[in-house]
Amino acid sequence: MKNTIIIIISILLLVFIFSGCGPEKKKVAVLIYDMEDPFIKGVSEYLKAFDQKSYDITYYDSQKSQIVQNKIAEKLYKEGVDLLVINPVERLSSYIFVKKSLQEEIPIIFFNREPLKEDLEYFEDVYYVGTDARESGMMQAKLISEGLGNDTENLGGFDKNGDHIIQCVILKGEQGHQDAEERTKSVIEGLKGEGFKVEVLHTKVANWNETKAYRAMHEIMSEFGEDIELLISNNDAMAIGASKYLMDNGYFGMEVDGVVTDIPFRIVGIDGLEEAKLLTKKGYMYGTIINDGKSMAEAIMQLSEYILENDEEKLQYELVDNKYILISYKYHSNE
Incomplete structure (x- = not known):
C-alpha cells in the first residue's frame, strides 16, 4: 500500500511538472x-x-x-x-x-x-x-505644390521677391544616409517636374533630431530668414523642431479658433508623427508624408x-x- 501511494504521488508530480512544459519558444x-x-x-x-x-x-x-x-x-x-x-x-x-x-x-x-x-x-x-525613399521625396514635392496652390508663377502668395522661383531651405537627416540623400534629391526633382523653379538657399544636416533642428534654425533665420519661402525637412522630427523655434521667436501670428493666422513660409516633413499632424491641423506645418x-x-x-x-x-x-x-x-x- 505504501509503495502504491509513493508511485501515485510520483506520477502526479511528473504530470504536474511536464504539464507546464510546452515546446520551447x-x-x-x-x-x-x-x-x-x-x-x-x-x-x-x-x-x-x-x-x-x-x-x-x-x-x-x-x-x-x-x-x-x-x-x-x-x-x-x-x-x-x-x-x-x-x-x-x-x-x-x-x-x-x-x-x-x-x-x-x-x-x-x-x-x-x-x-x-x-x-x-x-x-x-x-x-x-x-x-522607397525616392517615393517619399516625390510625394513631398506634390504636397508642396498643393501647398503653393499649384501656382508656379506666384507660389500661392509665398513668392516674397516676385522672381517666380522657390527660395527654400532643407533640413537634412544625415550626410551620406541613403534616405536623406534620396529624399533631398528627389523632392527637388519632383518640384521641377511639377513646373517650379527652385533655389536651395541652404542645406543643414540636423541628424533627424528635433533639438538639433531647433538650434539650427537660429543660424538659418539669422542669415536667410527674409528670403525663405519654403522649408523642406527630411523627417517630421526636424520639421517639428523648426516649427517650435519659429513659434518661440514670434515668427507666427496668433491662433484663432485653433488655427494660426499668419505664417512666414510653408513647412513640410516626412513620417506622419502625431505631433506633426497636430501642427499641421493648427497650420504651423502644411503637411507630412506618412511613413506607415x-x-x-x-x-x-x-x-x-x-x-x-x-x-x-x-x-x-x-x-x-x-x-x-x-x-x-x-x-x-x-x-
Whole structure:
C-alpha cells in the first residue's frame, strides 16, 4: 500500500511538472538603432502590440552606436537566436551581420535602413522591410505644390521677391544616409517636374533630431530668414523642431479658433508623427508624408512568422524578389 501511494504521488508530480512544459519558444532579437528616435520608437511599440507571445522576443537599444550594436549582435550569435531583426545604425555595417548569419545559419530581417543590394543577395535568408525613399521625396514635392496652390508663377502668395522661383531651405537627416540623400534629391526633382523653379538657399544636416533642428534654425533665420519661402525637412522630427523655434521667436501670428493666422513660409516633413499632424491641423506645418510605421511593424511580424514557421500563408504582404517588402507612403495635409 505504501509503495502504491509513493508511485501515485510520483506520477502526479511528473504530470504536474511536464504539464507546464510546452515546446520551447523560438528566440527573436530586435536590434534598434536608437530608441529615442520618434519614428523608430513608434515602430517598436507597434511591434510589441502585434506580438502574440508566440516567440521569445527581446528588444535592444543600440544608442546610435554601431560599436554598441556590433557587441549586442556578437553576444546574440554566441548565445544563439532563431531570428535577428535589425534596424542598422549604419547601412554599410549590414554586411558584417549578413556574413556572420550565413556562418551561423541565422536569418535576418533588416528594416527602415536598407542594406546594399549585394549584401541582401549574399545570403538567402536575408530580407528587408522598409520604404522607397525616392517615393517619399516625390510625394513631398506634390504636397508642396498643393501647398503653393499649384501656382508656379506666384507660389500661392509665398513668392516674397516676385522672381517666380522657390527660395527654400532643407533640413537634412544625415550626410551620406541613403534616405536623406534620396529624399533631398528627389523632392527637388519632383518640384521641377511639377513646373517650379527652385533655389536651395541652404542645406543643414540636423541628424533627424528635433533639438538639433531647433538650434539650427537660429543660424538659418539669422542669415536667410527674409528670403525663405519654403522649408523642406527630411523627417517630421526636424520639421517639428523648426516649427517650435519659429513659434518661440514670434515668427507666427496668433491662433484663432485653433488655427494660426499668419505664417512666414510653408513647412513640410516626412513620417506622419502625431505631433506633426497636430501642427499641421493648427497650420504651423502644411503637411507630412506618412511613413506607415504600423504597417511596417505588421509586415515584420508576418515575415518573422513566415521565416520561423516556413508558412507562406502567414505573409499577407508582397515579398518582392523574395527579399523586399516595401510599405507605401500616404499624404497628410491641412487641406
